[in-house]
Amino acid sequence: SQKIEQNSEALNIQEGKTATLTCNYTNYSPAYLQWYRQDPGRGPVFLLLIRENEKEKRKERLKVTFDTTLKQSLFHITASQPADSATYLCAPPFRRTGGSYIPTFGRGTSLIVHP
């Protein structure tokens, strides 16, 4: 069965450092993978999408890599700030038998940036 693994333990880092979050998936062959940010009690917010033919994608202080051989995506936040503290969700799509794609979400990793 499909599985998405994200570190369940919170990642604590100091302000200004680079945070790296990991997403591993099994029994998926995603054409793309998305990352979302979720603040407590609020809906997730889309951050970045990376396609299978892209090794790396950047947006301001965010960087995502996608290794389809390792079945892994890494999410980096450089020069982290306390405002970056949130839960980050990895979301590879799952292709249903009928051909449609539905999004599926990992359980997320909590990032805590200390001032």
Next chain:
Amino acid sequence: EAQVTQNPRYLITVTGKKLTVTCSQNMNHEYMSWYRQDPGLGLRQIYYSMNVEATDKGDVPEGYKVSRKEKRNFPLILESPSPNQTSLYFCASSFRTSGGAHEQFFGPGTRLTVL
């Protein structure tokens, strides 16, 4: 402002009393979904809709009904709520990009407690 709205935001009810959580989007998106989020389990899809009068089950559809009579609205119906449906519910809408990806836009959430 582009948004997904849900009502009510908070609801406490009793077992067996039918309820409806409304969801509306103003972005003309074709796709809409309902998720529930529980501690330790992450986001799980309940139902999704590909367009008006087109819905399909997600991962955890038991005990829920949906309808899509208009493009903008996608209500979630609990005919006979039970305590195990106590959860945080999110509605989301999405459009399909030229590459086939779905960027999800989430509502603010509805916190439901069934006593």
